[in-house]
Amino acid sequence: MASNSASASSLKVIVFTIVGGLMLFTLPTVLLLGLGMLPTFAAMMVDQRREKYTTLCVGCMNFVGVLPFVARLWSEDHSYAKAFEIMVDPFAWLTMLGAAGLGWCIYLLAPGVVSMGIAMRIEQRIGRLRRRQRELVEEWGPGVAGALDNSEPLDDTKEKGRDG
Amino acid sequence: MPASEPVSGRRDLPRMADLVKLSDRFEIDPAQPLPDFDSPSAKAYVCTEGSGTEFFALVCDPKVPLRVETINGLKGFPKHNLMRVHDHGVVNWTLSGRRMPVLILDRPRGTRLFADPGQAIEPFTDEQLARGFLTPLVATMREMSQRGVTHRNIRPDNLFYSDPARRSVMVGECVSAPPGLYQPDSCESLECVMADRTARGEGGVLDDLFSVGVTLLSLLTGRMLPEATDPQRMIFDRINFGSYACLVGNTRLQMNMVEVLRGLLTDEPRERWTIRDLELWLGGRRLTPKQVKLPPKAGRPLTVGGGTYENVRAVAHAIGRNWNTAAELVRGQDFDNWLRRSLGDENVVEAVNKVTGGANGIQSAPKEEDARLVTRVAIGLDPSAPIRHKGFSCHIDGVGPTLAMNFNDDATRQMIAGFIGSRSVGPWMSVQTRSKQDLLELFSKFDKLPTFLNSTGPGYGIERVLYELNEDIHCMSSMIEHLCVTDPEEVVPSLEAVAQGQNRPPIPMDRHLAAFLGARSSDIDDRLLRPLGNSSDKRPAIDALNVMRLLARIQTLSRNGPMPGLCQWFTELMKPAVNGFHNLKARAAVETSVMKASESGQLGEILKIFDDQRAQQRDQQGFARAQQEFAHCAVQVAQMNLDLQNKDSLAAELGEQAAAVISGVVGSVGTTAIVILYLV
Structure with a gap:
């Protein structure tokens, strides 16, 4: 057990050393990413859930918004001047923040859409069950409902509407 | 008792002046009563027949059982001085508005000897007694004795002159009431008089001979013996002092008459004169009168x-x-x-x-x-x-007649x-x-x-006792009592009549009818009767089904044609059983079958439908399965309604996951596209 935690700690040290080394050699990129991904950091701050869905949603889209400018930095001139040039460009900000906003939109709209889907599926199944109950009543008479006879009235038009 | 007219459903009784026919031979005229020939429980009417022979009809009280066995025993009786029964049956009788038993009898050409008990007549001479009364009577009694039947109705006021010249006397009928019912106590032997009036029983020829003795005494004196004011006191006196002493008393009699009266009025049956003794006496044998032997x-x-x-x-x-x-x-x-x-x-x-x-x-x-x-x-x-x-x-x-008359x-x-x-x-x-x-x-x-x-159920009990002890009485069921049904074969047509009438009872069966059928038909046994009283079976219309099973059996045995009214009645009674079919298609099919069977008029056809146990079982099982399925559907619907109410919380979890996946996919695709764009 003790050896496991020791090796995990040493792995962390190695990873931090490598990442820190890389960041040291790519500071303009770090600067661009650091500023461009601010909406993601904000989303991470407000995301209380363990699964971090908000962060994931916003982060993915935000990264797609920042990536073209990082690529431009690398392909044209990997320097602070170029980084600052990109960062003073409003279009760049519009792209990066817009992409993050799209992430937020996906995050906020998805539950509503899913809810509608679930409701539709459940109502379809209820419709099928009610249709079966109606068939049973037509075949065996109202007595087949027994004590459940007063459960819910079987409204034909409603059911048909539901069944589509 | 043979019914001369078929049991008619409608009360289509003849009009007042209409003649009533019996056996398509005798015509009875309800408009012409013959009160002189009335019996205590029967009214006499003019009756004609094509041959010109003189008859009269006795329309009997249906509450008083006839002696049908005696009627049958006297069939073809030779013409002695006995009022013979020529036919009997049941007719629709206008005056009472119901069916009545009728007897067709010889009509005496003379009148009744004693029109009322207080009347005095000219005392008979020895010659009149011997030739006009005893000689034909002895021949009659010998014939009856050989046939194994008793008269038990020999009394002074049941004698008629058989000719207008009043030369000979005939004995009146003996079949319209139980034996000895209307006999005055004085005319009955001690063994019979000690019994209740309705329970005197058939007795024997010696009891008839005792009655002959008392009748002889009345003819000798020209008056009927008065009824005792205290009948029980009289019985004890007759026991203690002998019937001869009590009945003859101080009456002065000729010695030859004392001999015959002492012989006939002896209380000890073994010492009482027999028919042979009477014949010998009429033939001229004369013996010293024996002293009446008193009980020790x-x-x-x-x-x-x-x-x-x-x-x-x-x-x-x-x-x-x-x-x-x-x-x-x-x-x-x-x-x-x-x-x-x-x-x-x-x-x-x-x-x-x-x-x-x-x-x-x-x-x-x-x-x-x-x-x-x-x-x-x-x-x-x-x-x-x-x-x-x-x-x-x-x-x-005598137990049977007692029960029949006082049921x-x-x-x-x-x-x-x-x-x-x-x-x-x-x-x-x-x-x-x-x-x-x-x-x-x-x-x-x-x-x-x-x-x-x-056994307390229908078909048993005191009603069954009634019909077991009275083999010839009609069914006393309130539904068909007025139709005087005496044969099980007439039951189904009678019920058809009831079915077509206005006032139907709840079900075409009651305790009397069940007991009547159980007693009279050997084909109706416990298997058909016991279920009638089985209250533990709770199936719908089970009572009607059991009754139908019984009546269908009778209808099959009697083969008296289709009975559409009765079938229709059962169709209505069996509705709960039809409704007992849960499957609506099966129910409709059964309804159609029942209607079709009902039109045939055969109860057996309807019975077949309801006797199909397997169809009912299948229906029950199917219904149970359908109920289970319905309940299962209802549970699922309830569960889904619950899910519908909670869909938002479910959707929130799923939505976030979906959003993450969508973003991930879009991000990956976007990243790949950008990388490719810059690398190319």
Whole structure:
């Protein structure tokens, strides 16, 4: 057990050393990413859930918004001047923040859409069950409902509407 | 009793002036009564037939049972001076608005001798008596004796002149009422008069001869004997002093008449004149009149119920009349001493021991069987007397008519139920010196009665006893009583008539009808009758189904054609059973089948439909499965409704996951596209 935690700690040290080394050699990129991904950091701050869905949603889209400018930095001139040039460009900000906003939109709209889907599926199944109950009543008479006879009235038009 | 007219559904009785036909031969005119020929329970009407022979019709009271066995026994009776029955049946009778039993009889050409009991007539001479009365009467009685039937209705006011010149006398009818019912006490032998009036029984030729003696006395004196003011006192007097002394009294008679009267009015049956003795007397034999033999007196009298009695018959009769206090007496030492020492008749002691089991049997009899003990002691003391049980005094062949005439009386029903329950007939049979075949048949019948009586369901009980003991009475069911149904084959047409009438009862069956069918039809047994009273079966319309099963059997056996009204009635009664089919398609199919079967008029066809147990079972099983499925669907619907209410929380979780996936996919695709774009 003790050896496991020791090796995990040493792995962390190695990873931090490598990442820190890389960041040291790519500071303009770090600067661009650091500023461009601010909406993601904000989303991470407000995301209380363990699964971090908000962060994931916003982060993915935000990264797609920042990536073209990082690529431009690398392909044209990997320097602070170029980084600052990109960062003073409003279009760049519009792209990066817009992409993050799209992430937020996906995050906020998805539950509503899913809810509608679930409701539709459940109502379809209820419709099928009610249709079966109606068939049973037509075949065996109202007595087949027994004590459940007063459960819910079987409204034909409603059911048909539901069944589509 | 053969029904001359078919049972008609509608009460299409003839108009007042219409003639009523019997057997398509006799025409009875309800507009022409013949009150001179009335019987106590029957009214006489003019009756004509093509041949010109003179008849009259007796329209009988349906409440009084006819002696059908006697009618059959007298069929083809030669023309002696007896009012013969030429035909009998049931007709629709306008005046009563119902069907009535009718007898077609010889119409006397003369009048009744005694039009009323107080009337005096010219006393008959010896010649008139011998030639005009006794000679034809003896021939009649011999013929009857050979046929094994008794008249039991010979009395002065049942005599008619058979010719207008009044030369000869004929005896009136004897079949419109139970034997001896309307006989004055004076005309009955002691054995018969000690019984209740309705329970005097068929008796024997010796009882008829006693009645001949009393009738002879009336013809000699020209007046009927007056009825005793105290009948029981008269019975005890006749026991103690002899019937001859009590009935003849101080009447002055010629010596030859004293001989015949002493011979006929002797109380001891073995010493009573027989038909042969009467024939010899008519042939001119003359003997010194025998002194009437009185019953031997005991050494000392015995006190029973406050009275003192000196001979065994009087004691037996007194015990029977004081049954509620007599048990204490017969258990006492005094009675035992009287029986064994004072009476001094070994035969009586032996008979009492036989029926009671001796002194030990009497002492060990439980208190609650006091009535039975008293009955048995009375039987042992006087075996030829009627059986006396709790105040009911009867000859065993008189129990049936008693029940038939008083069936609606609770007390009589209980009395007869008690009599049957006492099982007194066996002990009575064991001390009879004579053994007649019909008595043996009756005994075997009585042996079965307690079983019927103890069963309470329809088809059993006191109603069954009624029909077992009266083989010829009509069915007393309130539905068809007015139709006078005497044959099981007429039951279904009668019910068809009821079905087509206005006032249908709830179901075409009642206790009387079930008992009637059980008693009269050998094909109707326990398997058909027991279910009628089975209240544990709760299937819908099960009562109607059981009744239909019984009536379908009768209809099949009697083959009396389609009965659409009755079928329609059952179709309505069976509706709950049709509705008992849960499957609506099956129900509709059954309904159609029932309607079709109903149109055929055959109950059996309807029965087949409801007797298909497998179809009902299939329906039940299918229904149970359908109920389960319905309930399962309902549970699922409820669960889904719950899910519908909670869909937002479910959608929130799923939505976030979906959003993450979508973003991830879009991000990956976007990243890949950008990388490719910059690398190319």
